[in-house]
Amino acid sequence: MHISLFNGTNGAIPLSHRALAYGDGLFETLLADRRGPHWLAAHLDRLYAGTCRLGMAWSMAQNLALKEQLEALCADLDGPHLIKVMLLRNNPAHGYDFDPLLQQTDVLLQCSPYQRPDWTEQGARVGLSGSHVSRNSTLAGMKHLNRLDSVLARQSARRQGVDEVLMTTDNGTIIEGSLANVFFYRQGRWSTPAVDQAGVAGVMREQLLQRFAQIAVSGTEVDNIDQIESAFLSNSLMGLVPVRCLMGRTLAIHADIQTFNSELSNQW
Amino acid sequence: MHISLFNGTNGAIPLSHRALAYGDGLFETLLADRRGPHWLAAHLDRLYAGTCRLGMAWSMAQNLALKEQLEALCADLDGPHLIKVMLLRNNPAHGYDFDPLLQQTDVLLQCSPYQRPDWTEQGARVGLSGSHVSRNSTLAGMKHLNRLDSVLARQSARRQGVDEVLMTTDNGTIIEGSLANVFFYRQGRWSTPAVDQAGVAGVMREQLLQRFAQIAVSGTEVDNIDQIESAFLSNSLMGLVPVRCLMGRTLAIHADIQTFNSELSNQW
Numbered sequence: 001m002h003i004s005l006f007n008g009t010n011g012a013i014p015l016s017h018r019a020l021a022y023g024d025g026l027f028e029t030l031l032a033d034r035r036g037p038h039w040l041a042a043h044l045d046r047l048y049a050g051t052c053r054l055g056m057a058w059s060m061a062q063n064l065a066l067k068e069q070l071e072a073l074c075a076d077l078d079g080p081h082l083i084k085v086m087l088l089r090n091n092p093a094h095g096y097d098f099d100p101l102l103q104q105t106d107v108l109l110q111c112s113p114y115q116r117p118d119w120t121e122q123g124a125r126v127g128l129s130g131s132h133v134s135r136n137s138t139l140a141g142m143k144h145l146n147r148l149d150s151v152l153a154r155q156s157a158r159r160q161g162v163d164e165v166l167m168t169t170d171n172g173t174i175i176e177g178s179l180a181n182v183f184f185y186r187q188g189r190w191s192t193p194a195v196d197q198a199g200v201a202g203v204m205r206e207q208l209l210q211r212f213a214q215i216a217v218s219g220t221e222v223d224n225i226d227q228i229e230s231a232f233l234s235n236s237l238m239g240l241v242p243v244r245c246l247m248g249r250t251l252a253i254h255a256d257i258q259t260f261n262s263e264l265s266n267q268w
Numbered sequence: 269m270h271i272s273l274f275n276g277t278n279g280a281i282p283l284s285h286r287a288l289a290y291g292d293g294l295f296e297t298l299l300a301d302r303r304g305p306h307w308l309a310a311h312l313d314r315l316y317a318g319t320c321r322l323g324m325a326w327s328m329a330q331n332l333a334l335k336e337q338l339e340a341l342c343a344d345l346d347g348p349h350l351i352k353v354m355l356l357r358n359n360p361a362h363g364y365d366f367d368p369l370l371q372q373t374d375v376l377l378q379c380s381p382y383q384r385p386d387w388t389e390q391g392a393r394v395g396l397s398g399s400h401v402s403r404n405s406t407l408a409g410m411k412h413l414n415r416l417d418s419v420l421a422r423q424s425a426r427r428q429g430v431d432e433v434l435m436t437t438d439n440g441t442i443i444e445g446s447l448a449n450v451f452f453y454r455q456g457r458w459s460t461p462a463v464d465q466a467g468v469a470g471v472m473r474e475q476l477l478q479r480f481a482q483i484a485v486s487g488t489e490v491d492n493i494d495q496i497e498s499a500f501l502s503n504s505l506m507g508l509v510p511v512r513c514l515m516g517r518t519l520a521i522h523a524d525i526q527t528f529n530s531e532l533s534n535q536w
Binding site for chain 2: 004006011012013014015016017018019020021022023024027054055086088095096097098100108110131132133134135136137138139144145146147148149150151152153154155157158169170178179197
């Protein structure tokens with residue numbers, strides 16, 4: 001099933017829309033099937049928190065109405081689908097500025113069949129991105145529409161012929177992959193990078209941190225990448241994906257990864 | 269005169285366009301009148317350099333054709349206009365990834381009457397933004413479509429009731445204003461911040477650096493803001509605007525500012 005709706009109707013984006021001009025908005029990508037969107041409450045919580053941080057005109061009531069719309073949409077799904085929700089700030093003719101009282105929020109909803117990439121079954125081959133992740137504590141954690149850093153990182157993955165690349169800040173701190181959060185095992189401990197300076201606070205990442213106290217939030221510098229013994233990726237569409245090869249080096253696939261995965265699969 | 273063209277025709281942006289989804293593109297804003305777009309060659313040089321850095325499908329020939337289109341458009345202008353050119357990467361259904369061989373570049377062209385804000389005549393009241401500029405050496409300098417940092421900074425200006433705010437990196441280095449580059453005078457020297465880690469390499473900034481050897485590229489930490497004796501802003505639409513008040517402190521308007529301004533006004 002393919003759906004594409006702009007404020008509930010078929011349509012297109014006006015040329016002057018500030019979401020196009022500045023990336024002024026947020027998005028969520030959800031895995032969904034006939035039973036409903038997976039981790040829906042967590043996605044909508046993050047979306048709502050993002051609208052607060054960006055000062056968008058979006059109420060709890062609107063968030064709830066969106067929840068009901070997404071649930072209703074799933075009743076007709078045949079097999080796994082990707083649902084993408086975008087909230088776009090609309091306030092014409094202000095340049096970067098917007099009027100907080102006159103702004104509106106447009107809702108773009110897209111739905112299409114989803115198939116996990118083949119490499120998620122075998123485990124990911126992971127390299128190091130030649131381009132950096134953007135660092136800005138004002139924006140960090142949000143899934144906003146300013147994603148050029150991920151776009152360029154995907155090209156780095158393409159050129160290297162790997163499935164995913166790790167993105168670092170300008171000063172060499174590993175933050176995430178181009179399309180997933182990342183978890184490392186070394187010296188007997190699991191950790192995932194903080195996302196308060198850069199990166200996206202992934203919904204699966206949050207679920208893992210809530211459920212498994214043995215996963216610490218702590219940084220890994222790119223200089224210490226050789227110490228990593230095992231690793232996995234997480235995102236809402238792919239779930240958890242073991243890393244089988246990191247910068248040309250074969251990694252062990254730690255038994256915990258299967259444990260984490262089973263636990264999460266049972267819970268949404 | 270109002271013009272809005274998407275690839276040469278009236279139209280709208282497809283909902284699935286990756287420029288909307290990720291801010292995957294570039295833009296230029298030019299001041300124009302019947303004599304033509306001001307600093308056209310410099311704007312198009314920067315635009316072309318940006319397409320190379322982002323790996324967009326855009327040739328020198330296309331850049332030249334755009335130049336001729338912009339010049340032709342100006343013949344009919346009555347008074348000053350703002351021309352906005354956006355180059356948008358188009359390559360459907362790839363997520364963050366795109367196929368470098370199959371991508372296309374859409375051209376969005378907008379033109380509308382322009383009037384300088386009143387405050388540019390009196391000199392700007394400038395504050396300090398409560399939100400940060402994004403830091404990423406891979407993206408720094410380009411006028412790309414990932415501009416949420418400037419959007420949030422404009423709100424900070426609005427809340428403070430000032431005309432412009434200075435944006436700093438997370439670690440306190442002043443980079444630029446929300447809509448202009450910035451130049452400082454202290455201890456007998458002019459300087460402007462580097463834009464190789466964050467910020468936009470403004471066309472007016474480049475013209476000033478090319479013409480006036482007494483302007484150094486050097487950083488100013490926010491902790492040293494009290495040392496600034498005089499300052500001005502530069503952007504392509506407003507030209508040079510003296511800062512009359514910086515964080516509540518009245519600044520002298522150095523005679524050099526008028527000299528810089530006269531020299532540039534004579535040259536485009």
